[in-house]
Amino acid sequence: MPTVAGPRSQPNLRRLTRPDDVRAALESPALIVPPVPAVAIPAPTAAWLRATVARFSSGADHDRRRAATVAELAGVDPARLRRRAGVRTAAILAPGGHPADLVGPISCTVPVAVLAGVLGCADSAGPEIGTSGERAGESGVTRAVADVAEAYLPRPDITVAEEARADRAVAALVRLFGGVLDEATAMRISLLVQTRNATAALVERAAPDVRGAAGAGPVEAAIDAVLRSDPPARSTRRMTATGAIVEVELAGPELAFGAGRHACPGRAQAIALAAGILEALRAADRRRPPGAPTAGAPAARPADRP
């Protein structure tokens, strides 16, 4: 399979696992996010997206992009996301959908679709949204975001086909956000992409704990337990001044959303989206006849970098 980076190469990674070391590394000005290649002429591609977002930038570029990201999220009310996530989850389950079968499809689509709607993305509530099986919850925007998310984090084994799929998806998302190739559009796309896999993993891992009698308490307790013991994004990377890559594990108190300059700015939104979905899944479970299987069979999901 041809890869974008040529033959596979895995640098000799140094790993940090002790929470104190991890926090110190994430807060250290000497370690930066490994940079991505600059793009000379803007074009709606995955390479343009990576080169234009806060996630992969440093210095003044990061400060400016981060400020724009935080300002955008200041207008995204978590309570609104929670309500909308609940309503959308209930709509997917309504036609007799089986919560246990639909946890995976719901977790992969509802957070992105709800956030896309609040951010003003054109096709977020497209009429073709599926309500059953593998395609439950899918729309143009959720499919495009899934394709970008596969290729967003630079990795040496990304194939030419994956990169091309991500390019087409970025082009579609740029159109859905109004067609202007600028940092604001890249930032909005990045919010959806950053949301996708980590929030899905959080929902899937918390779902078993909110079902049945054991799940009578607030869903926040189940969310908190996952964030503390089984972080949805397991690790991230930094680079030293000499170009060595350091892998840092995000396990430990208060590390699930990172730390330092790049710490996740979408924490409140992520928790709200997950809570809205989990409440709707639990409500659907409770409506099911006694003895029927309940929501919570987590779909196998690989550990992810945020």
Ligand code: HEM
């Ligand atoms: C459970 C869900 C989530 C988890 C566990 C998570 C975790 C993280 C972590 C650990 C980072 C830091 C990466 C690093 O330092 O290298 C990060 C960055 C980021 N996250 Fe999240 N995230 C989640 C959901 C979200 C959501 C819902 C949004 C948007 C609404 C979001 C937006 C971002 C952005 C924009 C960045 C880059 C920030 C920067 O580089 O300055 N995340 N996330």
